[in-house]
Amino acid sequence: MNDNTSTSVDYGSMDFEAITARQQETWATGDFHQIARLNVPMAEALCDAAELHAGERVLDVACGSGTAALVAARRYCEVIGIDYVPALIERAGRRAAADGLEADFRVGDAQELPFADASFDAVVSVYGVQFAPDQERAAAEMLRVCRPGGRIALAGPIPEGWSGDFFAANARYMPPPSGLHPPLRWGTGDGLQALLGTGTVSLSSEKRTALQYYRSVDHAVELFLTCFGPAIRASEADTKNSLRDDLKAVFSRYNRATDGTAVVENTYLLTVAVRA
Numbered sequence: 001m002n003d004n005t006s007t008s009v010d011y012g013s014m015d016f017e018a019i020t021a022r023q024q025e026t027w028a029t030g031d032f033h034q035i036a037r038l039n040v041p042m043a044e045a046l047c048d049a050a051e052l053h054a055g056e057r058v059l060d061v062a063c064g065s066g067t068a069a070l071v072a073a074r075r076y077c078e079v080i081g082i083d084y085v086p087a088l089i090e091r092a093g094r095r096a097a098a099d100g101l102e103a104d105f106r107v108g109d110a111q112e113l114p115f116a117d118a119s120f121d122a123v124v125s126v127y128g129v130q131f132a133p134d135q136e137r138a139a140a141e142m143l144r145v146c147r148p149g150g151r152i153a154l155a156g157p158i159p160e161g162w163s164g165d166f167f168a169a170n171a172r173y174m175p176p177p178s179g180l181h182p183p184l185r186w187g188t189g190d191g192l193q194a195l196l197g198t199g200t201v202s203l204s205s206e207k208r209t210a211l212q213y214y215r216s217v218d219h220a221v222e223l224f225l226t227c228f229g230p231a232i233r234a235s236e237a238d239t240k241n242s243l244r245d246d247l248k249a250v251f252s253r254y255n256r257a258t259d260g261t262a263v264v265e266n267t268y269l270l271t272v273a274v275r276a
């Protein structure tokens, strides 16, 4: 994946609608819910950092099967989760019901949030909004629906570490549309400043590490090749049959277990911004 954050994007020539439609199909492929368990520690850390308190109105953008929304619901927040994959939204609703939690899940696009201005005390996203192709619009939408003094809190991939290497491995087989800012732009100080700086009174980020537990490195690779839409699409484009080995190398590089299982270190960026 290209992590150059300073490339200028010719917005006039980008067909964001078509790119969004293709990405939506990709995320609907496989079953992201089987991967979502890896994001729970990041969602917990994010809700702590955003200091979500009972009764606050919280929006989880690109919520998948509800990972962060359900953390907020456990804190008695009034939560809405939005994602453009209907099957994940349906799963999020079933998870809330199974846990006896109250949360509202809706199908929708992060680039066009169906909410009034200043409707939320906090807007959160875990490895979610970063994937929207029109980054300026997605950032503007989060700023718009967050009330003045409210928080925008993000957990996302950074160019270095497991995430950067993992996405780069997939992108070798399935390159992103040319000219698009990479999701990793949200994982840099300059990128965050460009996207959220003017709408916020403070913006602070720190690197954290979340551990991913698997039965083995092979199990991790198999899980992603069968459940993670972007990896499935990359494997379909893999004419040399080498994606599996590439992914194995990435997981092995960050595996700290020595007993045959895998405990993979994922260093990510946790950001909290306060709306102006």
Ligand SMILES: C[S@@+](CC[C@H](N)C(=O)[O-])C[C@H]1O[C@@H](n2cnc3c(N)ncnc32)[C@H](O)[C@@H]1O
Pocket (backbone or CB within 6 Å): 020, 023, 027, 028, 032, 036, 039, 061, 062, 063, 064, 065, 066, 067, 068, 082, 083, 084, 085, 088, 108, 109, 110, 111, 125, 126, 127, 128, 129, 131, 132, 133
């Ligand atoms: C890596 S998953 C993370 C899901 C969830 N936040 C979690 O932590 O479990 C990325 C999610 O972003 C969603 N997504 C990507 N682009 C989106 C967009 N433009 N609008 C809504 N959802 C989007 C995908 O459908 C997918 O569920």
